[in-house]
Amino acid sequence: MDFLRPASWEEALAAKAEHPTAVPIAGGTDVMVEINFDHRRPEYLLDLNRIGELSEWEVGADGGTVRLGASVSYTRIMEQLRDRLPGLALAAHTVGSPQIxxxxxxxxxxxxxxxxxxxxxxxxxxGAEVEVESVRGTRLIPVEEFYTGVKRNALQPDELIRRVHIKTADGPQQFSKVGTRNAMVIAVCAFGLALHPRTRTVKTGIGSAAPTPVRAAVAEDFLNAALDEGGFWDSGKRITPSIAQKFAELCSAACNPIDDVRGSAKYRRHAVGIMARRTLGWAWESYRDGGTSKGEAQCA
Structure with missing residues (x-):
């Protein structure tokens, strides 16, 4: 196994172009596990740790987007971006151990x-976009189009992830995760929800309940129509139990899970529905109170 160690982003792109099978490594929290257990034996490892810009983040000129370098750690997201990216900060709390x-x-x-x-x-x-680059140029990929299969993504062989463009929160965001224990665990299933008052929309994200992470698009359409028709955004009144329950059912229906050692498909669908209803309730109560996010990430 050869070890490539570029000193700049341009050198990294050139190395990836010359060696398309090279596996990028920065934190190594996934790659090294696969190598140590001999599940993966790449011909080349492409070390990105000398490229400082990948560990930086910045806010766009209009303040509406955070440009997050690909190597910015979860710890820094928790410490520095809680106000701008509350949903991601909540999710970061549930990742592994402090060392991870x-x-x-x-x-x-x-x-x-x-x-x-x-x-x-x-x-x-x-609502994120993934900025990827090669010696051929740069492109932005909507995150829902980035996942193409189980552990597969839309990267071309010569491309690297440079940064992620994430809309700054304009309303409450929540994250919930079910695991076999309360910490240092792979999700049985997970659910993210964000209110976007400027556009009067609600967006979702479901993890570990389908071959790829997915949005519950039908559930979003139902809820967005219900909130608009009922005047909920203007009045700030509580969402009715019937609307919340229907939203939860549609989120469950968006799943396409499997049975495995961590949980059954039936349980995953049920848990996603529960998390959808609860995160909607938490986020909406925060919106009614004029906040951005409340509480801590929920891991059951």
Missing amino acids: RNRGSVGGNLGAASPAGDAHPALLSA
């Missing part, structure tokens, strides 16, 4: 493309 959060990153989660990745529901519900 110090090394792991959203870019790594996207590169691994595991359906159980904790960042995915928050990215889907917030």
